[in-house]
Amino acid sequence: MLQAHSLLWHYLWVAPNLLLLVLVFFIVKRGLTTQYSAFLAFAGLSAIAELAVYAADILPWVSPPEFWSTVRASLLIEGPVKFILIAAIFAQAFGAYPSLARLGKILIRAVGVFLVLTAALAAAYAQQDSPFANIAGVHVLEEAIYLIEAGLLVFIFSFSSYFRLSLSRPQFGIALGLGISACVHLATWAVAANAVLPPTKRVALDFVNMGTYHICVLIWFYYLLVPQKVEGITTVPSNAPSLDLGPQESLATWNRELERLIHQ
Amino acid sequence: MSLAIVLVVVAVLSLVVIFLFARSRSLQISEGASLAARIQPIDVEAFRNLIDPAEDEYLRRRLSGTEFRTVQRKRLRAMAAYVWTAGQNAGVLVRIGQHALAASDAQTVEAARQLVDNALLLRRNATFALLRIYIALAWPNSGLAAGQVLSGYERVNGSAMLLGRLQNPAAPVRIATW
Helix, strand or coil: CCCCCCCHHHHHHHHHHHHEEEEEHHHHHHHCCCCCHHHHHHHHHHHHHHHHHHHHCHHHHCCCHHHHHHHHHHHHHHHHHHHHHHHHHHHHHHHHCHHHHHHHHHHHHHHHHHHHHHHHCCCCCCCCCCCHHHHHHHHHHHHHHHHHHHHHHHHHHHHHHHHCCCCHHHHHHHHHHHHHHHHHHHHHHHHHHHHCCHHHHHHHHHHHEEEEEEEEHHHHHHHHHHHCCCCCCCCCCCCCCCCCCCCCCCCHHHHHHHHHCCCC | HHHHHHHHHHHHHHHHHHHHHHHHHHHHHHHHHHHHHHCCCCCCCHHHHHEEEHHHHHHHHHHHHHHHHHHHHHHHHHHHHHHHHHHHHHHHHHHHHHHHHCCHHHHHHHHHHHHHHHHHHHHHHHHHHHHHHHHHHHHCCCCCCCHHHHHHHHHHHHHHHHHHHHCCCCCCCCCCCC
């Protein structure tokens, strides 16, 4: 079952990408193109790129060097699109609040620079897992992209959590799917790029990657297409008295307000 | 091999962090109206005294160098507790504001957005103020800078009250001057 070119292998490679295209169709049909433009670009381009790699894998007339060139080209498309999507999530989540936007930009740029340098170091010290530079280069590139992606997403989650700022449901769903996918892929590509497993056993990593990606696509379906439950709104007590606030008394008054809120 | 292990560990830890945040988000959504109960009132007058530069100067004049540093460290610890509480309150107000963003009334939504922005500013300033206080604990003679927190507290005060009143028009309020 867990063999290359088994039925499950074909399903796990093709189905998530077809599902992504279906998701793109539903989003466009619901008129949410502007709202999810970055995600649509990511979903559409990465699905097409992955399906092209799949076609290159199964078509008998595609030579191995051509296949690996296709893989590299797909990575060079998917990588920047993912970072554009992450930038869009960040901008939507924090851009609306001027008090945080500038600090956030400074921090995410610093984190980005740090991650790029770390990824470059990891690539420089990676063990070549293949005698062919083309193949080893693709594995190292995968590792680098997922390292940067995972780091940026962990930063976004940490930053929003520290400031108690909830991402909106679609932003959260997209970031969650991307984050899970990036972390699992980082682990598997780190194993692959550093020649930890023999080539015969490496197909197991493909199943882990493809299975995880399938789950992430289902997460995106859930968060982007299933409507959100209506949440309750916090209110102040109805019997609060009339107040006249002067500048000197404002803090003390707010404390009284807080006391009242607590004892409501 | 060792690089692969390091990266796998980093990936697993990142995944755990993401799952923890996902779990905390689902808890945030369900907490709803219990949020306000988490706000801890602050003794504003005591806080104001603690950050008053005149108080510092007075203590510096009256006490010997060693005594001043001892007293100042105690004051800094107390100040850190106030600033930390102000930061925690700001976090709660961010959530209250975000819940109110779902309101249908445009005025309430605008007030909620203002509250969230001011509370974020307060939380940010409280973080920086805490850092300065911890540094000052090592050098008690250095100047203190928690004033931004107090002014941020005042701004959040206004936003919180405005939002509260907009959500509950039955309780009239006159906000005179700020």
